[in-house]
Amino acid sequence: MGLKIALISRDNGVGLSLDANLLKGLFESAGHEARFFDWQEQSMPRADVAFHLELVSRNLAQHSEKNIAILNLEWFPTEWMKYLPAFDQIWAKSGYALRFCRNRGGKNVQFTGFLGLDLYDPKVKRELKCMHLRGKSGMKGTEQVIGAWQKDETLPPLTIVSKDPLPIPAGLEKRIEVVVSPDDAERNRLMNEAEIHVCPSIAEGWGHYITEAMSVGAVVVTTDASPMNEHIRPEWGYLVGVTSTRNHHQAVLTYTTPTLIAEAVRRAAALSPERRREVGMMAREMFLKRNAEFKEVALRLVER
Numbered sequence: 001m002g003l004k005i006a007l008i009s010r011d012n013g014v015g016l017s018l019d020a021n022l023l024k025g026l027f028e029s030a031g032h033e034a035r036f037f038d039w040q041e042q043s044m045p046r047a048d049v050a051f052h053l054e055l056v057s058r059n060l061a062q063h064s065e066k067n068i069a070i071l072n073l074e075w076f077p078t079e080w081m082k083y084l085p086a087f088d089q090i091w092a093k094s095g096y097a098l099r100f101c102r103n104r105g106g107k108n109v110q111f112t113g114f115l116g117l118d119l120y121d122p123k124v125k126r127e128l129k130c131m132h133l134r135g136k137s138g139m140k141g142t143e144q145v146i147g148a149w150q151k152d153e154t155l156p157p158l159t160i161v162s163k164d165p166l167p168i169p170a171g172l173e174k175r176i177e178v179v180v181s182p183d184d185a186e187r188n189r190l191m192n193e194a195e196i197h198v199c200p201s202i203a204e205g206w207g208h209y210i211t212e213a214m215s216v217g218a219v220v221v222t223t224d225a226s227p228m229n230e231h232i233r234p235e236w237g238y239l240v241g242v243t244s245t246r247n248h249h250q251a252v253l254t255y256t257t258p259t260l261i262a263e264a265v266r267r268a269a270a271l272s273p274e275r276r277r278e279v280g281m282m283a284r285e286m287f288l289k290r291n292a293e294f295k296e297v298a299l300r301l302v303e304r
Contacts, residue, residue: 004045005027005047006051008055014137032302069106074205074250087107094230096251127193128156128195130194133160198221199213199222218280242255
């Protein structure tokens with residue numbers, strides 16, 4: 001008989017909603033029942049397992065036999081640190097999260113990684129252009145990306161996908177296009193079309209955009225810090241160095257510079273089309289491998 005699984009979080013329309021939907025699909029495909037509950041609800045039906053996705057609910061935890069945390073430490077407040085030892089399991093999406101939770105009293109902390117959406121569409125013609133997905137996040141390094149195009153006029157055309165309108169400095173209008181809130185089909189077309197994705201994230205709990213860029217077989221430029229550099233290695237992408245940091249909740253924010261981003265994009269653009277395709281498909285293979293590994297680990301741990 002399948003488990004009754006509660007997915008506790010906030011339906012924010014972006015990362016947390018995606019986390020819950022991916023887990024719901026995975027558990028239901030394995031014969032379990034999975035339901036979403038807002039973390040601020042006071043009660044819920046009895047569950048065998050409750051997942052607390054970034055947000056912790058003491059009220060709903062009392063209605064589950066087992067409670068599992070999957071945390072995004074850049075949004076995990078210090079006043080909740082006292083709850084770490086109370087979880088039956090903590091699933092760490094990154095090496096940083098694994099070390100952090102183990103060092104601060106978390107019990108049964110497991111490295112799991114996570115799931116990403118496979119957006120690969122071989123019907124879309126690839127072009128030597130760049131894409132940067134800002135969404136509505138201020139943690140994607142967008143200012144530094146625009147600065148890179150200001151510094152180097154030889155970089156390929158750039159498309160920025162943003163939830164809101166974004167001002168572009170004078171003189172860059174012909175080289176940078178901002179697409180505001182495209183529908184899923186158009187967003188996925190843009191992702192598959194761009195051979196280079198520029199993702200110099202300041203922080204990520206997991207890095208959905210990075211994994212989606214990997215899934216379409218793009219060459220990815222990202223920050224050399226966890227978890228970004230756990231997705232991308234020099235063999236199948238480009239890492240840009242961290243030049244400054246600051247703390248934010250339980251995470252370390254990592255910043256790079258427009259100069260370093262421009263250098264990495266130039267190197268990616270200088271590859272032959274065949275080599276760019278080869279590097280991108282290596283990234284896709286790693287995406288598929290890590291997705292499969294998470295599914296195996298997740299189903300084993302949830303049924304333990």
